[in-house]
Amino acid sequence: MGKYVLALDQGTTSSRAILFDKQGQPVAVSQREFPQIYPRPGSVEHDPEDIWSSQLETARDVLEKAGASADDIAALGIANQRETTVLWDKTTGIPVANAIVWQSRVSDPICRRLKQEGCEPTIREKTGLVVDPYLAGTKITHLLETVPGLRRRAEAGSVLFGTIDSYLLWRLTGGACHATDYSNASRTLLFNIHSLGWDDELLQMLDVPRAVLPEVLPSSHVYGSTAPELFGKPIPVAGMAGDQQAATFGQACFDCGDAKNTYGTGCFLLVNTGERPVTSHANLLTTIGWHLDGKVTYCLEGSVFIAGAVVQWLRDGLKVIESSSEVERLAATVSDSGGVCFVPAFVGLGAPHWDSSARGTIVGITRDTTAGHLARAALEAIAFRSRELALAMQKDADLSLENLKVDGGASANDLLMQFQSDILGVPIVRASVAETTALGAAQLAGLAVGMWGDTEELRRIWKAERTFNPAMDSDERERRFGIWKKAVGRSMDWAED
Numbered sequence: 001m002g003k004y005v006l007a008l009d010q011g012t013t014s015s016r017a018i019l020f021d022k023q024g025q026p027v028a029v030s031q032r033e034f035p036q037i038y039p040r041p042g043s044v045e046h047d048p049e050d051i052w053s054s055q056l057e058t059a060r061d062v063l064e065k066a067g068a069s070a071d072d073i074a075a076l077g078i079a080n081q082r083e084t085t086v087l088w089d090k091t092t093g094i095p096v097a098n099a100i101v102w103q104s105r106v107s108d109p110i111c112r113r114l115k116q117e118g119c120e121p122t123i124r125e126k127t128g129l130v131v132d133p134y135l136a137g138t139k140i141t142h143l144l145e146t147v148p149g150l151r152r153r154a155e156a157g158s159v160l161f162g163t164i165d166s167y168l169l170w171r172l173t174g175g176a177c178h179a180t181d182y183s184n185a186s187r188t189l190l191f192n193i194h195s196l197g198w199d200d201e202l203l204q205m206l207d208v209p210r211a212v213l214p215e216v217l218p219s220s221h222v223y224g225s226t227a228p229e230l231f232g233k234p235i236p237v238a239g240m241a242g243d244q245q246a247a248t249f250g251q252a253c254f255d256c257g258d259a260k261n262t263y264g265t266g267c268f269l270l271v272n273t274g275e276r277p278v279t280s281h282a283n284l285l286t287t288i289g290w291h292l293d294g295k296v297t298y299c300l301e302g303s304v305f306i307a308g309a310v311v312q313w314l315r316d317g318l319k320v321i322e323s324s325s326e327v328e329r330l331a332a333t334v335s336d337s338g339g340v341c342f343v344p345a346f347v348g349l350g351a352p353h354w355d356s357s358a359r360g361t362i363v364g365i366t367r368d369t370t371a372g373h374l375a376r377a378a379l380e381a382i383a384f385r386s387r388e389l390a391l392a393m394q395k396d397a398d399l400s401l402e403n404l405k406v407d408g409g410a411s412a413n414d415l416l417m418q419f420q421s422d423i424l425g426v427p428i429v430r431a432s433v434a435e436t437t438a439l440g441a442a443q444l445a446g447l448a449v450g451m452w453g454d455t456e457e458l459r460r461i462w463k464a465e466r467t468f469n470p471a472m473d474s475d476e477r478e479r480r481f482g483i484w485k486k487a488v489g490r491s492m493d494w495a496e497d
């Protein structure tokens, strides 16, 4: 068996490939950014060919960097930006349109229609999701309604749908395999997370023909082999999961109550709820974490739309820093935010508020306020929003977090991580392998081909890099959180459209 697993991490702004060895250590990394397409306000697209070519280039590049050939690769695993939707012709492989990205609001009118028709309670009950353009299903409906002739072709079975995992699998296997995994299927609005199948009633509500849908297979499973011409010899494609679920797996969150938060552009907080789907009363999402060894593991998920993105705004909008990492130094020029509270609701507020008319708000400014206070308040906002999610989650799932494992670009910020621990009142544990998303995909693939035996073995190779322990007393924590909640109130119900 080959000594490495090749993980593809197909993200929103870049494609990454990482080779991992049996100890779960990265051996070589390659990354390519690709263009973001904004045809209209609120609409975000990717050219599927850009996704494919950037991903293939990175895969070939890591093999070259490591001096490895296909013979050295035991398996290939895929983690992907979720919900992003592609439809392509079954015979020619040509996409019918650009991919509609998870951030796109283009199917908002379809969501409003579904709500008016009273479909939301059924959709929520069966899928664990909310009716929102974020999820894949209404993106398919939108394409079927707007691309001329597409519905007829789709009903005739000559068009295929996939989220990015399916699309990459199809390309990697030379068109031999049209499948997805349970975690990605659970983000479509079409998949019943209780009966674990595509659901006719949901298909009817969203007006999506069954013929376009991929087969749903376990997250750790030999789906097929790469076409020989891609890497010289076939490599088994043996693992697939949505990127946030893959990161949860890569963080060894295998037990009920284990939670991780990924601090990237946004924050994605997931808690493992075991073999039972937990219904959220705070509009969190119930999602499938993975399907492994014949069992489904469920998670509750909450997301913060603007996390590292607020640091990008300080850099590109206000220009008070030159690089994202500089924010820590700027924030450390002051000992606290000086009473400034910053709610970066640039695109509204998601769970648990779900107020799309909320907007960014900075309150508490005085003549003494400096850029340092603003930087500190921006970092604190990421931690406060994450606390809101954690509180909602603990209430929904009736559990209390023992610690929170963290990863993602902004988790490198020690000041943020310490404040997160202070404001959450639990230890924050930063993983030694920062690329937990890719690691999770590699592990799912490696398990399927016997590179690793079971999750116990994976648990043993997971390592913490640093733990941040709470140093704030609980009165102060609640006082600060109270001020935060007041500021959130000020940000809500603002935009007039």
Ligand SMILES: Nc1ncnc2c1ncn2[C@@H]1O[C@H](COP(=O)(O)OP(=O)(O)O)[C@@H](O)[C@H]1O
Pocket: 011, 013, 263, 264, 265, 266, 307, 308, 309, 310, 311, 312, 324, 325, 326, 327, 328, 408, 409, 410, 411, 412, 413
């Ligand atoms: N030291 C830092 N402190 C705070 N934010 C940071 C730091 N380094 C990077 N970031 C933020 O993290 C994000 C990039 O992280 P990454 O995990 O690559 O995100 P994504 O996968 O969403 O592209 C950017 O929004 C950037 O502003």
Ligand SMILES: O=P(O)(O)OC[C@H](O)CO
Pocket: 010, 011, 012, 013, 080, 081, 082, 083, 102, 242, 243, 244, 264, 265, 266
């Ligand atoms: O590509 P990322 O890392 O921003 O993740 C995107 C999420 O999967 C969207 O649900």
